[in-house]
Amino acid sequence: MNPITDIGGQLIPGLGITISILLASALFSYLMAFIAGLCRLSKNVFLRKFTGLYVEVFRGTSLIVQLFWFVYAIPILFGVNLGSNWSIGVIAIGLNYGAYLSEVVRSSILAVAPGQSEAATALNMTSFQKMRLVIFPQAVRMMLPEFANYTIQMLKGTALVSLISLNDVLYYGNILRSSNLSYAPLIYIVVLIIYFLLALPLILFSRKAEKIAKKGVAN
């Protein structure tokens, strides 16, 4: 076989799963990040402690073990089926990275200069207006580079779903290797290249994000 193009061609069917898992879990993790990040800043003690627990549990344990929990342990323990392995992959990756990103959301909001909030008060804004018009737009600028960074990590994290029998790029790579053992080095190089090409737009975006972040932040 003509190595590179042939191998590439055999891995392409995995792109659908890799990309769809990335997109869905990224969106889900952003959602979790904002919900959990804001809850951790809430005045409600219960809300704060509860989200604190979520963040520490998901940050503090391994993603692959979480995946196995959702696929194999929870259905037996609680008798609930969490849906297809695709949605389980999205839920696990989303919850895991959502935990990390919620810390980014929280710290960015806290990093907006206190004078900004005081100026908003002096203009008689409500707490909600203060957050929506003044704090949040500035915090988001600070979040962007970190969000891009974690999204790149998430892309690489999606490779774990090959272990819960989803047919992603790595899954096809493994299949290919098992029938062409001597090609292993080449196969895995092509797999790496595919991940890198997928990450490239994100890498470029994160550079741009840093510039955006520098622009509009308090002096």
Next chain:
Amino acid sequence: MTEPIVQYKKVHKAFDDVKVLKGIDLDIYPSEKVAIIGPSGSGKTTIIRMLMTLEEPTSGDIIVDGTNLWKMEKKGELVRANEKHLRSVRGDIGMVFQHFNLFPHMTILENCMTAPIHVKGEDKKEVEERSIEMLGRVGLGDKMNNYPSQLSGGQKQRVAMARALVMRPKIMLFDEVTSALDPELVGEVLEVIRDIAKNDDMAMVLVTHEMDFALDIADKVLFLDEGVIEEQGSAQEVINDSQNKRLREFLSRFRN
């Protein structure tokens, strides 16, 4: 005799164990210009921050236009004010800060327009016209579409004043507004304040280190020392005539 628009009654403020203000009694009348002077750490800034609801008094009352600012009535009892009450009382108060606190993600014009539109629900077109007029008045008509980071300190402070003025406050608070500026930029900011003081009939409270300026525009000067109002009276009485030893000592550091 007009009623005071703001009254402080036996106001105390402590940060943890540090007593910053020890019983402030003060009346501010509509359109009165009040300057507060005193050594740093004497509690000057805290006095106006409490009025802007940025600090809560430890005890005592602040009455704004007949309404208790930090306390509200609930089932016939006075309880701690909630946000809604604070908002309803502080609507006529505006403030300019030492460090400007412009919103960096908005243009100069947007900085001025945001609050009247969102907070007061005013017509956008009308607010825009008023903002442009106000920016012209502080000499920044040509910078409307710039961002704060593109301005000098003096320009930023003038924008901050326009932003506060567009809200049409009855009381304006100035917290050491020239202290963070390079010396050559102080003049342009004082000029704008002087213009406001001469032409607008709002009450103004200035915390300041600019003695000559205070003497020039203030109807009333307070000398604050260690959390107590040591002297108060007309600028002439306090700055030129007072025999208070602490005040003379303080003033001598400004006059070489």
